[in-house]
Amino acid sequence: MNLLEVKGLTKKYGDKLALDGFSFEVPKNSIFGLLGPNGAGKTTLIRILNQITQPDSGEINLDGRPLKPKDVELIGYLPEERGLYKSMKVAEQIIYLAQLKGLSKTVAKNRMHYWFDRLNIKGWGDKKIEELSKGMAQKIQFIVTVIHNPPLLILDEPFSGFDPVNANLIKKEILTLKDQGATIILSTHRMENVEELCDNIALIHQSKKVLDGPVKTIKRNYRSQTYEVGFHSESAEEITRQFSNNFKVQPAYFNDISAQAKLQVKLDDHQSTTSLLQFLIDRKVEITHFSELVPSINDIFIKTVEQHG
């Protein structure tokens, strides 16, 4: 079941095509990574989803029906460029923005205090934004985004500006929200976050979608039958020589405190991991490391973008 379905979204600014027939689906209760180089069209797409900008053509379905103006209340949006009223008090500001999202004043107040507790910022209500540090203001911004319990969250670089401790705190909150049923679109350049959090991704490049699907499937498609092997043996050099006669071998670099030999092995079509392991077992070595060399999203990102020029 998809929470969001986007079909053939096109947007032009003058002669410049910002989005070219963009389609994707976001399954309910998942985290969707929206990736792409700078200027690829991510911001345009996000603004269209938030109904800030109107698309020239294409359709958007939210929860199985066309997106309506009122649906802005179902979306929580954290823009990349953060901003709050500098001279307004934190509490007034949160309640005002929550009311604009359709909450009553009382509910907004209660939820605000719930989030103050969760993010360890009790007693900040009377401070003005201009008195807060950047990271502190980011927390307020996060509360503003999630306070109306939106089923769809659109987070643009949610971890920027946070120190590692607070970035982790926010990461946990995002996962908690997902557990509670929220669907999250995450736009970021930090690939380690994508690997860690996202179930599905789409890669935009030059206004077009060049890659999408579940992270696991994509990675599987990009695997290259390459394995890293580390072993311990008295006659490591001899075995390494035998190795290169039977397999395609390259020296490997990975952390292993006990391995005497570290090799990267690329299997042919008729070879299997079993034959590779059998080869090692026959030589009576102590295997200290064996892993498939899985392409990182970072590698896939760079490879795909370079392929498309």
Add this chain to the structure above:
Amino acid sequence: MGNLSLIIKREYLARIKNKAFIIMTFLSPLLVVGMIFLVAYLSSLNNDEKKIIALHDVQELINKELPNTNQLGFVDFSNLPLDQAIMRADKEKLYGLLYVPAVEDAAISNPSIEFFAKEAPSSFLVSDLEQKISRIITDTNLANAGIDKTQLQQAQTKVNLQIEDFDGQSTSKLAGYVKMIFGGAAGYLLMMFIIIYGNMVMRSVIEEKTNRIVEIIISSVKPFQLMLGKITGTSLAGLTQFLIWLIFGGVLLLISSSLIAPNEPGIASAATPVDSDEIALLFQNIMALPLFKISLSFFIYFIGGYFLYSAIYAAIGAAVDSETDTQQFMFPIIVPLMLGIYVGFFTVIENPHGTVATVFSHIPLTSPIVMLMRIPFGVAWWEVLISLSILFASVFLVIKMAAKIYRIGILMYGKKPTYKELFKWLKN
């Protein structure tokens, strides 16, 4: 509560909670009253200096009658020849020398009296002297001709033409002044309010844009709602300030005028003495003004004019990134406002119902100011209605156009747009 009213409320509170607003609101009336006091004090200080004038009047034509007051004193230099008298007056640092030449006839018809002074005398002093001398000589002439002064005064009648237009509305010269002052003040006030509060709207738009909070807000509400809410909230703050000034300033003036009147004879004597009949006439004239019509039209034209210009201000604020970039776009705002004021002060006062005044009171960018200045002189309801319809139709149109620029501008950062680009946004 709807989103629009939420925005209006926030904008209103943000304006009136602003320190500068509070200070301006409560300080301005004090400042105005303080200035009045200061001017009054300074002018009384100026008059405190007693001026001594030498008099060369061989035949004693006016000599005996000239009174010594605490502002003006006279010394008689008639026993000296004129050139020596002048030299002595200069040496003794007297203010000047009044020279009354000898006449042959007892009846003086056209005396050529001269006044010598080191520096050019103030026109106030000159007219004061002229009045005094003319009164003395007239009295002398009357006495010589055997006419009784009191009889003459009784025979004199003061005529004030009661001018009425064909509809039977009466006016007078004084009424003309009163109308001018009321109309002028209303028009000028309107312009000031448009500039001050229009600028506030613009600054607030720029603030939201540079803060980037605008993206969060327009992910909840339509940009049009945000713009409208901002303009409305700010206008309410303006009306609040106006109301506070009216009350505060009124009370302060009342107190200060009751304090000032008995203790400061300087002011009373500086003003031309007005007899009570004229004050009554003044009040009568003020009461005769279509006050209800003036206040009502001020209110309506304020709303129309303010919304018209604020929408333009908002569009400008959205188009730029900082206040320093706004200069080049100010032209289309300041020129029509100035034009309105100049047309108002020159042509309306000259001929309130002339072609120029009538035309400018229908052009929407100038009509709020020009029509407000015309209304005290009597403008037919239907004419006001036509002008208002044009104004509000334009307000609707301009807000729509401004909203287009606003919608695009608030999300554009970096380059300052040209007029050409703004037109492109309009067509979008």
